[in-house]
Amino acid sequence: MRDLSMSILDLAMNSIRAHATVIEIKVAETLEWNELELEIKDNGVGMSSQVCKEATYPFFTTKSNHRVGLGIPLLIERAKQCEGNVLIQSREGIGTSVRAKMKLNHLDRPPFGNIHQTLYTIIQIAPTVNLIYMHQKGSLNYQFETLSVREVVGEELMNHPNTIAWVKREIETNDFSFTSY
Template identity: 35%
Template sequence: MFSEISLHILDIVENSIKAGADFIEINIQVHTDTKRIRVEIKDNGCGMSEEQVKACENPFFTSRTTRKVGLGIPFLKQSAECTGGSFSIRSAVGQGTDITAEYCMDHIDCIPIGDINATVYSLVMMNQGLDFCYQYQVDGRQFVFDTKEIRETIGDIPFDTPEISSFIKDFLNENKKEVDDGSIF
C-alpha cells in the first residue's frame, strides 16, 4: 500500500506513459466543506477495451508479461473506497483513459495527498517529450502548471537545465502554498 495519494498518482501516470500518452492531465480538488479530495488522471494513450476496463480492477490482471499481477489500479481503488469514497475508470480503445478517485478526508483510513510536487516534478523531468497539465484546487482557489505553456516560453531549452528545473520546483511550491495556505490535506 502507498502512504500518500501522490504516490498513487505517480504510479497511475506511469500506466498512461506505457499506454503511449503524450498529454496527461492531473487534477486535484480539495473541498473542505464536504471533506472530499477528488483526484482525476486523464490521458490520451491507447485506452482499453471494455473487457480490459472491467479486468484491470482485479489485481490478478495485467497487460505486462513479466509477471501475473498488476497492483496499481486495485491499490488506488482500495485506498479511495476504504475511506467511504469512490473510484471510477472510463476508457475506450484509441480514446485514452480517465481515472477518478474520491477520498473522504475525515475518515481515519484516508491517506494524505503527500508530496504531490515531487510527483509532478519527477514526471516532468523523466518525460521531457511528453506534456503534462497539473491543476491543484482548494475550495475553488487554484493554480495550473502546464508544460505546453512552459515550452512556448523557453523554446528548446531542456527542462533539466538547472535554471529551468529550479524555476519549476519553485513555481510548484510557491503556488501550492498560495492555494492551500500551507495546510496539509
C-alpha cells in the same frame, strides 16, 4: 501505496506507457462536502472494456515484465476505506480517465505525500508529454502546465537541470495545496 502522490505517479506512468502526449492531473478539495477527488486523464491508446474491468484486479497487468498490477486495485481499496470509490473510463484510441473520490478528512485517508516530487519525476521521465496539474481547494485554483514552460525554454531545454529547478520552485511557491485538516 503509502500516499496519494504515489498513486498519482503510478497512474501517470500507465499513461506514459500508453503513449499519452497529454496527462491531466486534477485534485479537488471540496471542503463543504468533505470530499477529495483525484482524476488522472490521458489521451493514450486507451483500453477495451474487458481490459478496463480486469485492471481492477490485483493480479492483472498488461506489462510483460511484471506479474501483478497493484496501482489501481490499491487506489480502489483506499477509496473504499475512506467512504469513496474509483471510476475508470477508457476508450481505445481516445484515452483513459481514472477518478477517485473519498472523504477529505477521513481517518484512513492516506496523506498526499510529496506531489511536487511526483510532478518533477513525471516531467523528467517524459519531458515531451504535456503535463497539466490542476488543484482546486474551495475557491482557490492553481494550474501548472508544461506546455507553457516548453514555450519559454524550448523542447531541448525541458529536461535541463535549471528548468527542472525553476519548475520545482514555481510549483512549491505557488501551490497552496495539501494542508492538514
